[in-house]
Amino acid sequence: MNTVYFEIAARNLLQSKRRTFLLGLALALVTMLLVMLLALSQGLTETMIRSATTLSAGHINVAGFYKANANDAAPMVTNVDAIRKIVEENTPGLDYVVDRHRGWARVVSESSSTQAGLTGIDIRSEPRFGQTIQLALESDYKEGGRAEVVGRLEDLEQPDSVLIFAAQAKRLEVGVGDALTVIIETLNGARNTTDVTVVAVAKDLGMMSNWSMFLPKQTILDMYRLKSDTTGAVMVYLKDIEESEKVMGTLREVFVDRGYVLMDHDPQPFWMKFERVSGEDWLGQKLDLTIWRDEVSFLEFVFTAVNTVSFFLLGILLVIIVVGIMNSMYMSVRERTREVGTIRAIGMPKYGVLGMFMLEAVVLGIVATTVGGLMGAAFSAAIDAWAPPVPVEAVQAILMSDRLHLAVRPGQIITAIVAFSLVTMLASLWPALKAAKMQPVDAIHSAG
Amino acid sequence: MAPIVRIENVVKEYPLGNLVVRALQGVDLSIDRGEFTTIAGPSGSGKTTLLNLIGCVDVPTSGVVEIDGDSTSKLHDKELTRLRLHKIGFIFQSFNLVSVLDLFQNVEFPLLLQGGLTKKERELRVRDMVDKVGLTPQLRQRPNELSGGQRQRVAIARALVTKPKLVLADEPTANLDSVTGLAIIELMREMNAKESTTFIFSTHDPKVMEHASRIVHIVDGRIHSDERTDFLSSPLAETGGRAEAQAAP
Numbered sequence: 001m002n003t004v005y006f007e008i009a010a011r012n013l014l015q016s017k018r019r020t021f022l023l024g025l026a027l028a029l030v031t032m033l034l035v036m037l038l039a040l041s042q043g044l045t046e047t048m049i050r051s052a053t054t055l056s057a058g059h060i061n062v063a064g065f066y067k068a069n070a071n072d073a074a075p076m077v078t079n080v081d082a083i084r085k086i087v088e089e090n091t092p093g094l095d096y097v098v099d100r101h102r103g104w105a106r107v108v109s110e111s112s113s114t115q116a117g118l119t120g121i122d123i124r125s126e127p128r129f130g131q132t133i134q135l136a137l138e139s140d141y142k143e144g145g146r147a148e149v150v151g152r153l154e155d156l157e158q159p160d161s162v163l164i165f166a167a168q169a170k171r172l173e174v175g176v177g178d179a180l181t182v183i184i185e186t187l188n189g190a191r192n193t194t195d196v197t198v199v200a201v202a203k204d205l206g207m208m209s210n211w212s213m214f215l216p217k218q219t220i221l222d223m224y225r226l227k228s229d230t231t232g233a234v235m236v237y238l239k240d241i242e243e244s245e246k247v248m249g250t251l252r253e254v255f256v257d258r259g260y261v262l263m264d265h266d267p268q269p270f271w272m273k274f275e276r277v278s279g280e281d282w283l284g285q286k287l288d289l290t291i292w293r294d295e296v297s298f299l300e301f302v303f304t305a306v307n308t309v310s311f312f313l314l315g316i317l318l319v320i321i322v323v324g325i326m327n328s329m330y331m332s333v334r335e336r337t338r339e340v341g342t343i344r345a346i347g348m349p350k351y352g353v354l355g356m357f358m359l360e361a362v363v364l365g366i367v368a369t370t371v372g373g374l375m376g377a378a379f380s381a382a383i384d385a386w387a388p389p390v391p392v393e394a395v396q397a398i399l400m401s402d403r404l405h406l407a408v409r410p411g412q413i414i415t416a417i418v419a420f421s422l423v424t425m426l427a428s429l430w431p432a433l434k435a436a437k438m439q440p441v442d443a444i445h446s447a448g
Numbered sequence: 449m450a451p452i453v454r455i456e457n458v459v460k461e462y463p464l465g466n467l468v469v470r471a472l473q474g475v476d477l478s479i480d481r482g483e484f485t486t487i488a489g490p491s492g493s494g495k496t497t498l499l500n501l502i503g504c505v506d507v508p509t510s511g512v513v514e515i516d517g518d519s520t521s522k523l524h525d526k527e528l529t530r531l532r533l534h535k536i537g538f539i540f541q542s543f544n545l546v547s548v549l550d551l552f553q554n555v556e557f558p559l560l561l562q563g564g565l566t567k568k569e570r571e572l573r574v575r576d577m578v579d580k581v582g583l584t585p586q587l588r589q590r591p592n593e594l595s596g597g598q599r600q601r602v603a604i605a606r607a608l609v610t611k612p613k614l615v616l617a618d619e620p621t622a623n624l625d626s627v628t629g630l631a632i633i634e635l636m637r638e639m640n641a642k643e644s645t646t647f648i649f650s651t652h653d654p655k656v657m658e659h660a661s662r663i664v665h666i667v668d669g670r671i672h673s674d675e676r677t678d679f680l681s682s683p684l685a686e687t688g689g690r691a692e693a694q695a696a697p
Contacts, residue, residue, distance in 0.1 A: 004553060008546065015548060338544060339546060339547070341505075342544040345503065345538050346532070346533070346557065346561065347533025347558060348533075348561055349526065350525065439506075440505040441500050441506040444540070444544070445496075
């Protein structure tokens, strides 16, 4: 039976070629747009993950606060080797573990200054960092600069060196080999000043690279006058980032079993917890476990903004499509009133008529949305391969990249196809019900 | 044996603006199984209304319509649909074939709605019926590729393929020329004889009605006369109507 229903649907669509083509085209274009917006959103997510997991967070972070007195809090963990050992022995799906120091400073050049989050890094133990960070051409950050990379990432091994990003280099008007003065406040409230040399300038990694700078671990330890068994955070990288939340739960249990005191999970970056922790009435060390998403939660407004605009746009288009489908289906029902009367008289039940008309919409929906979905995927992939530059800095900040990155996933295409096919089906429901409710006696004798 | 159609004191009224039109005014009629009956009368006399009631596509305002023992007033839409599907075949004045389906599919359609047959069984049944109406060469043609006479023969095949107890034809010859129209009537008559199916058809054409074995005249919503005829003495029977029917377009 289904074959004949399908055949009737397909042939009726082919019979009204122009109507089918226009409606199908509209559906295909909207689906294409949805796939491209989803690809943009996915691209943003991937950029954010890349930025976050390169600049400030592991997939899971074992960090914490140390309170030497009731009114203060230092973002560090002590006895780092023991913590690393526990992590290495108890993390399912572990890829690798690193630890980084954290700090906050005012950074001054000869002509300007900026605030920056400092990260103490051992460049030799982080090969992935070198693969993710790309050095910028000198011409990208220096007026009249050479169109070549100056400086080496490996030089970050040298004491009192610093890696900065292109936007910072422009703002501070410095290049490789120039000196910067780093001013920090130590845990006991004293100011400490250190001169560092820029050894490399990296391409921007979205909004977060505006305030991130990398220095050798020892430089940070020296500036803050910390012991070598302390660190800012032990960063855990998994083979599958999707497992982060689950593995964090496992590690929390392990640390509690081993007698560590843990802070309640608070999905915010460490620097947003300072004020609260400083006001809390405890002393000593507490561990704070987070996942990468927690450390960049303050950037969620970007997704909210992009998604709001996208869905508003799609909403308008959807209304147009729904009206188009309903109108087209009404015309089809009106034109085929006598056919409805005939097949009802022959013995087709009401739900059969309903199904027949809805199937017509579903066939159109599936074909058009599949074409649109594939077109969207192809365009997104082409744009991503081209990686067009984003000229406006404000847009770069929102997109977290100076180039447009779209990431297509099969799930997005399927989502778009299923969503719009469902919309098409639902839009056809009302006209189809109208057809199903026709009295056979009236329908047979209609002039249609 | 109980009649296939029993109509008792049936009244059918239609609202028309502020007026109420009485299309049927107390009709009594009984039709036995295997009869070849025509409902005759001028336009607006109530023929189509009566056929609609017998065909269960409409219900009476008052009175009783019984089809094979089932009173249609007591049945819900679902049951009426099932009754039509299993017991009644329809032939329409304008053929009413599904335009996007070919001849085979149009004839097969009621069998698909009924269910219960395998694809092979359906195909055999359809081919046999199409052969009986003489359209095997046109099996895969669409309605718009067939002549009026051929389309009506498809409609006859579609009406009979489910082996219904009753076939209703509303002015089946009205859109055909006289030769083709008579050929269609002869084909129906032949099917009536072969399959023992009861046929009721409406017409206002005297040449057509004289081929029926029973003529029920209806005027102004009332049965005016009800007469039995001797079809075997009709000119069509004497000249071998079957050969003519198969030769007709």
